[in-house]
Amino acid sequence: MNALKVIAYIAAAILIFFGVLFIYATFSPNGQIGWLIIGVISVLIGFVLIFWAARKPAPTSDQNVTVKIDLPGNVSMDTIKCKSCGGVLSSENISLVAGAPVVTCPYCKTTYQLTEEPKW
Known part of the structure; x- marks a missing residue:
């Protein structure tokens, strides 16, 4: 897992956590409807980040293998x-x-x- 995916998962967890807190605080006696909107938006952004991090394929790299043989001393080659x-x-x-x-x-x-x- 690369660093960008880890950062996306951590950011998603933070956004979802605070989004749920905002949604919960909306229903308190001093709650405001604006908190509900902020909470829903942050939870949605968190789930979008999780979806993006899970769907993004890992980078692939082509590898070439080169074999070099070091022959000791005088070696005569037959055909x-x-x-x-x-x-x-x-x-x-x-x-x-x-x-x-x-x-x-x-x-x-x-x-x-x-x-x-x-x-x-």
Whole structure:
């Protein structure tokens, strides 16, 4: 909940509270009809604030995730080949889907998850 909604709810509570007090005071022996109008208006404004704060959608932000790999020392790269057709794959064919590296072959359109083989 953002700060604007919290402020709107607090202001609505204050307006409704004092509006009810004004309405109640109208029926006292020294009450005036003007207090009734002020009370009704402040209660209505309070409910409008609650309605506005409840209906206003929370702001959304688009997030881009960038994965950078820091390879230690001297690393020799082998070419990656498609398991289906044997076509050479590049880094543009690798994407991250649900936290796992997925390869899409540009030649045969086969999609599969990359698995790391043991080094021994």
